[in-house]
Amino acid sequence: xxxxxxxxxxxxxxAYACLAAGLALALPGASPAVAVAPPLSHPRxxxxxxxxxKQQPENIALEPDGSADLTLSYARQIVRVDREGxxxxxxxxxxxxxxxxxxxNAPLVTGIARTHDGTxxxxxxxxxxxxxxxxxxxxxxxxxxxxxxxxxxxxxxxAIDESEHRLYTADSALxxxxxxxxxxxxxxxxxxxxxxxxxxxxxxxxLKVHRHAVWVTNTDTGDLLRIPVRHDGTAAPAEVRASxxxxxxxxxxxxxxxxxxxxxxxxxxAAYVEADGSHHTxxxxxxxxxxxxxxxxxxxxxxxxxxxxxxHTDPNxxxxxxxx
Numbered sequence: 001x002x003x004x005x006x007x008x009x010x011x012x013x014x015a016y017a018c019l020a021a022g023l024a025l026a027l028p029g030a031s032p033a034v035a036v037a038p039p040l041s042h043p044r045x046x047x048x049x050x051x052x053x054k055q056q057p058e059n060i061a062l063e064p065d066g067s068a069d070l071t072l073s074y075a076r077q078i079v080r081v082d083r084e085g086x087x088x089x090x091x092x093x094x095x096x097x098x099x100x101x102x103x104x105n106a107p108l109v110t111g112i113a114r115t116h117d118g119t120x121x122x123x124x125x126x127x128x129x130x131x132x133x134x135x136x137x138x139x140x141x142x143x144x145x146x147x148x149x150x151x152x153x154x155x156x157x158x159a160i161d162e163s164e165h166r167l168y169t170a171d172s173a174l175x176x177x178x179x180x181x182x183x184x185x186x187x188x189x190x191x192x193x194x195x196x197x198x199x200x201x202x203x204x205x206x207l208k209v210h211r212h213a214v215w216v217t218n219t220d221t222g223d224l225l226r227i228p229v230r231h232d233g234t235a236a237p238a239e240v241r242a243s244x245x246x247x248x249x250x251x252x253x254x255x256x257x258x259x260x261x262x263x264x265x266x267x268x269x270a271a272y273v274e275a276d277g278s279h280h281t282x283x284x285x286x287x288x289x290x291x292x293x294x295x296x297x298x299x300x301x302x303x304x305x306x307x308x309x310x311x312h313t314d315p316n317x318x319x320x321x322x323x324x
Contacts, residue, residue: 068296069114155170172205215227224277304318
């Protein structure tokens with residue numbers, strides 16, 4: 001079986017070695033056999049992806065019927081997995097002639113978000129002026145780029161504020177948040193806060209819009225950040241809302257105030273983060289996680305894709321039940 005592309009050795013080997021060492025120090029003797037914990041129960045894998053075909057799910061958006069739209073990073077695809085676990089390819093992104101993607105050694109699709117009319121927006125990182133940026137896929141249409149982003153950056157988490165017709169995207173390499181009009185056009189830097197910056201490799205990563213603020217994770221620092229949106233639409237200073245989330249990737253709010261579920265990529269875990277910033281593990285590799293990358297919540301159901309970037313074992317989509 002051929003291996004899928006990996007993050008660039010000269011950057012990420014050292015970066016994740018540092019993270020792994022920190023994790024080992026923080027969790028001496030920790031075992032991946034921790035059972036599923038409240039408020040989650042009944043984890044089950046609903047779809048297994050094919051690693052040999054570079055099918056590694058990076059980010060997720062949900063359809064009204066519970067189907068999941070996912071970016072398959074290194075396959076450069078957008079796919080839909082229905083409630084029965086059947087997968088359909090919605091689009092394949094064009095390959096650049098010579099990829100210059102920062103932080104990784106291949107082009108890949110990253111964050112995804114959906115509007116109420118079914119339009120999908122997603123990031124595509126190539127490091128080339130013709131393809132790098134934010135793309136759109138309308139129902140029944142083909143993929144089209146709507147905004148270019150700095151080719152020295154790495155677009156990652158993506159979220160929509162439909163009321164303001166804005167897309168927010170986190171840049172992991174530059175450590176900033178960009179804003180892009182949903183109709184397309186020029187991207188601009190919305191927040192350049194120091195708390196977003198990478199300390200080793202990956203800074204700002206997961207991103208959600210929630211309660212008049214943009215929430216962002218910083219993978220290197222293990223922090224969950226909240227950036228209030230001022231009345232004029234500009235960014236207030238970022239504040240740390242939770243820390244100690246080692247190798248945190250993406251997250252999703254549970255619908256219970258500011259409580260959320262976050263994925264911890266390297267350790268193969270998902271954590272439940274309370275509104276006060278305290279957190280505990282709710283899923284592990286023993287439940288089926290394999291370098292989980294993102295989270296989506298619909299009602300009492302939680303969806304977590306695993307990309308198997310470092311385990312190289314069983315990229316999948318897992319569902320679990322969410323309880324009060």
